[in-house]
Amino acid sequence: MARRSQTETAVLGGLSMHPMTAYALREAIRDVLGHFWSESFGQIYPTLNALEQQGHVERREGPRAGSSTFVITDSGTARLHELLSEPITAAPPRNGLLLRLFFGRTLGARKCRELLLEAKADAVRSLAEYDDLARALSEEEKGSPDLPYILTTISAGRHSAEGVVAWVDEALALLEDAPVNDAPVNDAPVNDASTNGESR
Amino acid sequence: MARRSQTETAVLGGLSMHPMTAYALREAIRDVLGHFWSESFGQIYPTLNALEQQGHVERREGPRAGSSTFVITDSGTARLHELLSEPITAAPPRNGLLLRLFFGRTLGARKCRELLLEAKADAVRSLAEYDDLARALSEEEKGSPDLPYILTTISAGRHSAEGVVAWVDEALALLEDAPVNDAPVNDAPVNDASTNGESR
């Protein structure tokens, strides 16, 4: 019930693959889920304590003095299944790049082109990373029942990045058609405000 | 400096196109920027008051008694340019669908397929909406200096949705290859936990 935020899901999910310390869990989330998920220590530690109290994970001696390895329990696995079955809570969209492009007239066409090219370069970089990752995983985890599921998430990243590449080219063409004012600040059409200001 | 959240940017941006009441501003953000941005009243009202105190917007009499129309000032336009020029603060990724797919073995292949098909249906729906929107806007705003910029954001939405459609097909094929356990809950391979559970 208590819609405890999806941190619980990510934490239980991580431990469902492999018992770990909180620290390692964070690294795993960063490295493996990094392209579609993130958690900070400030979330992970309290969540693990709560899960321990609920009996969903158990604390064992860790690799170092004072460290703990967390192991998921049966009730934890059941809880994970429950959480995964909940409807997806879509995060409200907030795309800073598109916000800037939308008000591109004010920002200036030059800056917009720069932003677009940066986005494309980023996408191309990720594309290479996804390919490497997919190749490495397909070898390492050959035969793992998790592999096909993991590959779908990598595929998502790749298609998304490909989409960005194609989009940037189209967007640049659109801006080519109407490069009204290329200037950074000075001769920007600010007159709107003064015109509308007295409209009533 | 004061990285005042990008709400300020969206609010000034909205007013830069057209003076509005706070209420109308929220509707405009929902309807026009909806596919890549969102703001709630709880953000908009305090932000407008702050912007007024800083002289970036001015309050005029609104269309109703007790309502105010906000008009951007020259300093507001300058501030908007400044905000748009700031580096993009990327929101930490949180994709609930991919999280579920990654732990798809626990969720079950059937549910994963359902989620994928839902995602595809959503994408197809948006695709149609983007096309309508682009056609409508190209007519209505013909010649507007904002039009090409707005079209780039619609293009982004379209490419993103197309990417989802292509991805879902690929993902379904990946899951086809290794449909280890199709069962929802019962005979799921939970033995991991019991194995680890007594391992000490």
Added chain:
DNA sequence: TGCTACATGTAACACGTTACATGATTGT
């Protein structure tokens, strides 16, 4: 010896949503 990586945890803060409280105007 001292740096780096491993490891745990908390407190302060920023951000944003939801729900609530209130009321005017328009249309039926």
Added chain:
DNA sequence: ACAATCATGTAACGTGTTACATGTAGCA
């Protein structure tokens, strides 16, 4: 008269990040 929509605002809450405080273990 009443419902729907326009309109404003706040308070409580949840959630998540950052910075800080603390300490161990391995290695150069």
